[in-house]
Amino acid sequence: MNQRFFLKRNPWCIGLGIMWTLLFSCMSFYWAMGGLMGVRSLGGTIYEMSLNPSPSFVVIVWLTGFIKLLGGIFLSMLLIRWKKPIMNRFLYYTAKTCGALLFLYGFLNFITIVLHAFHLLEFNLDSYATFWRLFFWEPYWMMGGIFYFFSVKRFLE
Template sequence: MFAVPSFLWATGNTFGAQSTVSPSLVKLAQDGVPWFVAVLWVTGLLKLLGALIGIGLTRLRSQRTGRLMGLCGSAAATLLVWHGGLFVVHGVLVETGVVSVERDLAALTGWYLYLWGPWFIVGGLAFATAAALYVRRHNDRPGLRLYCAAGAFGALLLSLLSTATGIG
């Protein structure tokens, strides 16, 4: 269900986006800007992949597949908590007046602070819990822990780089 808005907005239908998403992003979707439509499709597909990874963490796998599940699960956890945390921190800074934003964005602050941010954080914590339980049940704990750490570190590095460059 988390992927549905991405696919819907990729088709140009911005139902639900006007009041909850940045107006500049809504305009890109409405105008059908090719690179942004591609980003929306890829985002939707990544969300579906995330669902498959989440399901994959519920059953023990072979050593090789298990390591991939651990890597992806911990990476997903890190990305989601980081992304949600940025929304919450930015929302708090705007709400307290430490940071100012344009008027049309100020109306969206509550959505990011009280809905989107916490939603991403809860999803990340769910992935972290699933990955931790998966490691606990798996026979290859030392190797699997290394892959989980690599996934989390790689995701954090990617997030920091995208934030520093203004992409994320």
């Protein structure tokens, strides 16, 4: 029995994922150009380094922006109807893996920052950064993971 691998897409999650990715990369580009709005909400060493950035730190922030853009390119590839089953498999497993990793990253950070908020772990985060990490940054990571993960479904026909 010869089964073909078809890729079923969720256009809403793809569109929201592309917007999420573009917004995320634009934040990095803004910060790489010296913008400081919102950077205090990150807290810790990243905030301290952004106040007087070294050239290598600026390069890293630019690179993270471009790496984030690759996610948008990847999600855009989901909009193409690929005839090769191997490409459909690649896109499916990449979307599921990236989605799971993005969500897990945000979730684990959320847990550790909650533990910090209850003084069970010690981090270099003030209460301002702790608040924003719990109510914006970590949920933002998890939301992106959901968009990536649910952007595709596969089925056999």
